[in-house]
Amino acid sequence: xIDIRICLISTLCxxxxxxxxxxxxxxxxxxxxxxxxxxxxxxxxxxFAIAARNCSENSQNTYQIKLVPLPxxxxxxxxxxxxxxxxxxxxxxxxGMDVIWTAEFAQAGWILPWRRETMKEAKADRLAAxxxxxxxxxxxxxxxxxxxxxxxxxxxxxxxxxxxTWDEMIHLAETLGESGTIQAQGERYEGLTAFFISLLATxxxxxxxxxxxxxxxxxxxxxxxxxxxxxxxxxxAADRTLSTAREDQARLAFETGNSSFMVNYTFVWSSIQQxxxxxxxxxxxxxxxxLSTDKPGRTTIGGINLAVSAHSRYAQLAFQAAxxxxxxxxxRIAATLGGLPPTxxxxxxxxEIRETFxxxxxxxxxxxxxxxxxxxxxxxxxxxAISRTLHPMRDIEPxxxxxxxxxxxxxxxxSKGLL
Amino acid sequence: MKKGILExxxxxxxxxxxxxxxxxxxxxxxxxxxxxxxxxxxQHFFPQTISFEHYRNIFTDMQFPSAILNSIGIASIAxxxxxxLGMLAAYAIVRLEFPxxxxxxxxxxxxxxxxxxxxxxxxxxxWRITGLYDTWLGxxxxxxxxxxxxxxxxxxxxxxxxxxxxxxxxxIDGATTLQSFIRVxxxxxxxxxxxxxxxxxxxxxxxxxxxxxLTSTDNAxxxxxxxAFFTGSSRFELPIGSIAAASVVVTxxxxxxxxxxxxxxxxxxxxxxxxG
Amino acid sequence: xxxxxxxxxxxxxxxxxxWLLCAPAVLVLILVTAxxxxxxxxxxxxxxDLRFPDQRIFIGLDNYINILTSAVWWQALSNTLILTxxxxxxxxxLAFPLALIMYHTLLWRYAVRAATLLPYVITTVxxxxxxxxxxxxxxxxxxxxxxxxxxxxxxxxSSFLVIxxxxxxxxxxxxxxxxxxxxxxxxxxxxxxxxxxGTNAWQRFIKxxxxxxxxxxxxxxxxxxxxxxxxxxxxxxxxxGAQDTETVxxxxxxxxxxxxxxxxxxxxxxxxFISMLVISxxxxxxxxxxxx
Numbered sequence: 001x002i003d004i005r006i007c008l009i010s011t012l013c014x015x016x017x018x019x020x021x022x023x024x025x026x027x028x029x030x031x032x033x034x035x036x037x038x039x040x041x042x043x044x045x046x047x048f049a050i051a052a053r054n055c056s057e058n059s060q061n062t063y064q065i066k067l068v069p070l071p072x073x074x075x076x077x078x079x080x081x082x083x084x085x086x087x088x089x090x091x092x093x094x095x096g097m098d099v100i101w102t103a104e105f106a107q108a109g110w111i112l113p114w115r116r117e118t119m120k121e122a123k124a125d126r127l128a129a130x131x132x133x134x135x136x137x138x139x140x141x142x143x144x145x146x147x148x149x150x151x152x153x154x155x156x157x158x159x160x161x162x163x164x165t166w167d168e169m170i171h172l173a174e175t176l177g178e179s180g181t182i183q184a185q186g187e188r189y190e191g192l193t194a195f196f197i198s199l200l201a202t203x204x205x206x207x208x209x210x211x212x213x214x215x216x217x218x219x220x221x222x223x224x225x226x227x228x229x230x231x232x233x234x235x236x237a238a239d240r241t242l243s244t245a246r247e248d249q250a251r252l253a254f255e256t257g258n259s260s261f262m263v264n265y266t267f268v269w270s271s272i273q274q275x276x277x278x279x280x281x282x283x284x285x286x287x288x289x290x291l292s293t294d295k296p297g298r299t300t301i302g303g304i305n306l307a308v309s310a311h312s313r314y315a316q317l318a319f320q321a322a323x324x325x326x327x328x329x330x331x332r333i334a335a336t337l338g339g340l341p342p343t344x345x346x347x348x349x350x351x352e353i354r355e356t357f358x359x360x361x362x363x364x365x366x367x368x369x370x371x372x373x374x375x376x377x378x379x380x381x382x383x384x385a386i387s388r389t390l391h392p393m394r395d396i397e398p399x400x401x402x403x404x405x406x407x408x409x410x411x412x413x414x415s416k417g418l419l
Numbered sequence: 420m421k422k423g424i425l426e427x428x429x430x431x432x433x434x435x436x437x438x439x440x441x442x443x444x445x446x447x448x449x450x451x452x453x454x455x456x457x458x459x460x461x462q463h464f465f466p467q468t469i470s471f472e473h474y475r476n477i478f479t480d481m482q483f484p485s486a487i488l489n490s491i492g493i494a495s496i497a498x499x500x501x502x503x504l505g506m507l508a509a510y511a512i513v514r515l516e517f518p519x520x521x522x523x524x525x526x527x528x529x530x531x532x533x534x535x536x537x538x539x540x541x542x543x544x545x546w547r548i549t550g551l552y553d554t555w556l557g558x559x560x561x562x563x564x565x566x567x568x569x570x571x572x573x574x575x576x577x578x579x580x581x582x583x584x585x586x587x588x589x590x591i592d593g594a595t596t597l598q599s600f601i602r603v604x605x606x607x608x609x610x611x612x613x614x615x616x617x618x619x620x621x622x623x624x625x626x627x628x629x630x631x632x633l634t635s636t637d638n639a640x641x642x643x644x645x646x647a648f649f650t651g652s653s654r655f656e657l658p659i660g661s662i663a664a665a666s667v668v669v670t671x672x673x674x675x676x677x678x679x680x681x682x683x684x685x686x687x688x689x690x691x692x693x694x695g
Numbered sequence: 696x697x698x699x700x701x702x703x704x705x706x707x708x709x710x711x712x713x714w715l716l717c718a719p720a721v722l723v724l725i726l727v728t729a730x731x732x733x734x735x736x737x738x739x740x741x742x743x744d745l746r747f748p749d750q751r752i753f754i755g756l757d758n759y760i761n762i763l764t765s766a767v768w769w770q771a772l773s774n775t776l777i778l779t780x781x782x783x784x785x786x787x788x789l790a791f792p793l794a795l796i797m798y799h800t801l802l803w804r805y806a807v808r809a810a811t812l813l814p815y816v817i818t819t820v821x822x823x824x825x826x827x828x829x830x831x832x833x834x835x836x837x838x839x840x841x842x843x844x845x846x847x848x849x850x851x852x853s854s855f856l857v858i859x860x861x862x863x864x865x866x867x868x869x870x871x872x873x874x875x876x877x878x879x880x881x882x883x884x885x886x887x888x889x890x891x892x893g894t895n896a897w898q899r900f901i902k903x904x905x906x907x908x909x910x911x912x913x914x915x916x917x918x919x920x921x922x923x924x925x926x927x928x929x930x931x932x933x934x935x936g937a938q939d940t941e942t943v944x945x946x947x948x949x950x951x952x953x954x955x956x957x958x959x960x961x962x963x964x965x966x967x968f969i970s971m972l973v974i975s976x977x978x979x980x981x982x983x984x985x986x987x
Binding site: 430431433434437438440441442444445447448451464500504505507508510511512515516517518519520523526527530532533534535536537538539540541542543544545560561563564567568571621624625627628631632642643646647659662663666669670673674677678681682684685688 | 706709710712713714716717719720721723724726727728730731732734735738793796797799800801802803805806807808809810811812813814816817818819820821822824825826828829834836864868869872873918921924925927928931932943944947948951952957960961963964965967968971975
Binding site: 076087 | 482543546547552553635636648649
């Protein structure tokens with residue numbers, strides 16, 4: 001028989017171990033200089049790291065910024081962030097917010113609003129579309145840092161003039177045969193939603209009404225958008241792997257040389273210069289294709305805004321740090337080093353920027369016309385509803401899917417849908 | 420005998436087939452991890468040029484080394500707890516008659532059949548309120564859901580084989596309870612305990628669902644979760660090379676342990692089934 | 696009389712000792728299993744979304760009605776059942792020859808047994824990535840090997856194929872080991888006697904081996920079925936549930952962790968738990984398993 005004593009001793013040891021483990025997780029105690037944790041996706045060129053270092057140095061020891069990398073995928077970034085935010089984690093200070101999270105984070109009380117003075121300053125020198133993306137209920141919830149928008153990229157050695165509309169592009173691509181593939185993003189993720197919303201806006205429609213509370217989805221523009229998607233996905237010009245393609249797959253496929261068209265973000269430019277210098281001189285750019293010749297195409301705006309977490313222990317410092325990080329100097333670095341378009345209007349006329357972005361004018365025009373994705377706290381559910389209904393693109397039937405789409409989005413807006 | 424040669428060839432071929440079957444995906448991952456970044460799409464099974472760039476990448480990336488540390492720490496502690504608690508319970512189940520014994524066994528079986536998905540919601544809510552979210556303890560405790568029943572099960576099976584009366588014999592010979600325990604019981608029980616620890620460690624090491632639901636950063640993120648969330652070299656890229664290298668690094672220790680202790684492990688896994 | 700009292704006291708002592716020994720384990724299990732599942736059941740009756748943390752409304756069975764009238768749930772359930780039944784059946788069919796080979800093999804015994812353990816102990820995520828990259832049309836070797844051009848993970852049925860293949864690859868060895876354990880219980884004398892009686896290998900297999908191995912098979916199949924029903928890692932890595940390959944666990948994960956809809960997600964979890972209970976009960980009753 002085992003002694004009771006042995007039992008008791010073992011149990012006590014176990015409890016002791018448990019407590020010890022728990023103690024090991026204590027966050028570090030007070031530090032001399034507060035460290036602000038900046039949660040943002042892992043930017044490969046190091047532009048964000050440089051910005052963080054600069055701002056830390058220039059702060060005269062009031063704070064140190066530490067970069068905490070998030071996954072590359074926007075969906076995954078959000079997953080990681082919202083969990084921590086919902087858990088009230090005090091270790092998040094500055095958030096590199098994707099433009100689509102503003103309403104959700106603000107409504108849930110996870111981020112802090114900015115002061116009116118800062119808002120006025122920001123309004124003075126920043127582009128309108130990024131500014132709009134940080135507004136929710138008349139308050140500013142972040143400061144625009146970088147922007148992003150899609151352009152049409154095409155092979156100038158195969159096409160004389162960039163097509164103006166989707167139908168024109170598909171037709172041109174089909175006549176080119178094997179090398180005429182159009183690269184786009186068709187996987188079941190945020191990119192597909194963005195694609196749909198871009199087409200919808202180009203057709204003159206909108207997902208939600210102006211108050212972002214109820215569904216609009218007027219029939220005519222929606223049907224037009226859906227038909228275009230179906231037409232594109234079923235055309236021989238679409239890539240075979242369209243339904244699992246994200247931005248990077250599209251880029252890789254374009255770089256192999258077998259495609260003549262691509263709708264993608266501006267990061268592809270530096271990648272092409274580096275990876276396939278033989279194709280680089282033959283790359284042209286144009287506005288996102290339209291649906292009719294009288295109006296230009298509209299595409300969704302992307303980018304990163306900097307927000308301050310509501311649970312941060314150093315909110316005031318975080319605001320200061322964020323202003324520094326999003327300042328002109330660092331937007332310039334993000335642009336020239338990281339290929340990320342700036343949000344400060346003046347920079348689009350700057351020589352250095354224009355060298356990095358020879359397409360700066362087209363980009364600026366695109367950003368001017370850019371469309372916001374629905375700014376509702378339930379955007380994540382709405383986006384899921386859209387991407388799930390419309391995936392895979394080749395199976396879209398405009399009449400049926402119009403109704404399914406309305407249905408799915410209603411359920412999402414009522415937070416009742418099982419998504 | 421003619422039959423002998425044909426048979427030998429047959430067995431040899433089937434054995435080779437089995438070994439190939441078991442090993443192919445890992446060989447493939449190994450080969451991917453050694454291919455240069457630009458060669459990843461060359462569709463050859465083996466790399467034409469060997470490059471260690473992916474390994475360099477994952478070790479300079481701040482997240483992977485801490486993920487390994489987390490995995491080792493969490494799995495070890497979970498194994499330790501499970502084995503300690505399991506030993507006590509298994510001993511009671513095997514050696515003592517008490518009311519509620521059957522109920523306990525049934526209860527343990529039920530928890531082993533548990534879908535982890537059913538408790539991640541409440542656990543997330545509980546942990547965020549108590550502050551255990553994204554901590555080692557926050558993973559170790561949920562791991563008990565499957566490691567503890569497993570430990571009890573296997574330990575009970577092993578303990579059933581031990582001649583407990585040797586203990587009595589030792590005491591008749593004059594040893595105290597403690598002495599007989601240490602000198603006689605411990606060596607007999609040790610192999611079973613050791614095997615259980617290994618098996619439990621492996622299961623905890625491989626968990627994915629709890630790891631991705633209850634952690635966020637390198638405070639507590641384990642390797643399987645880290646691999647699934649690897650960042651690539653561009654905003655939109657899937658880092659095949661890094662994932663492959665990380666997979667190799669995370670599999671090699673487990674493989675070595677398994678190869679060394681395979682007999683014990685097999686015994687542990689199967690004893691539950693037949694003597695269960 | 697004093698003797699019986701003495702015995703009684705000793706038995707009582709034994710009970711207390713036993714409970715004391717079991718207490719830590721039981722406490723931990725209650726804390727991490729029983730309590731959360733009760734909490735989940737509780738949460739499932741509320742509308743509770745962490746994005747609107749101040750609104751926590753009691754809505755009774757509304758969440759359940761929502762789920763049971765949702766196409767997403769039924770699709771996921773049927774997907775899960777398809778995957779479960781296919782995997783377990785194919786595994787069983789593969790595991791038997793594997794077990795027989797492992798049983799009869801002499802020279803390569805250790806190599807083969809170690810080899811069969813490897814897939815089982817490899818992290819599921821790693822295995823899934825290995826097969827994902829293998830089937831990738833640009834990076835993988837499968838297409839080159841078979842001379843095909845298929846984009847496997849873009850279609851529903853080919854995605855299922857890859858998922859099932861990964862699952863089978865990973866867990867057949869475990870089944871084989873269970874069967875092997877059962878095979879070792881078959882007394883050799885019986886086989887020899889039957890051989891002398893002139894039966895052929897197939898007859899011996901069906902009439903002697905299978906019935907004796909049956910209990911081991913049933914336990915292994917039950918565990919594997921329940922395990923397969925909870926499939927998550929493989930699907931998460933291979934398709935993330937796209938192409939209509941979503942499983943019930945993925946629906947749960949998405950609702951709980953991605954959408955932070957704790958009320959609805961808890962209801963999903965409870966439904967999954969109930970489904971597994973139903974499967975277990977059906978299994979045990981159906982095959983009359985007694986010695987659990």
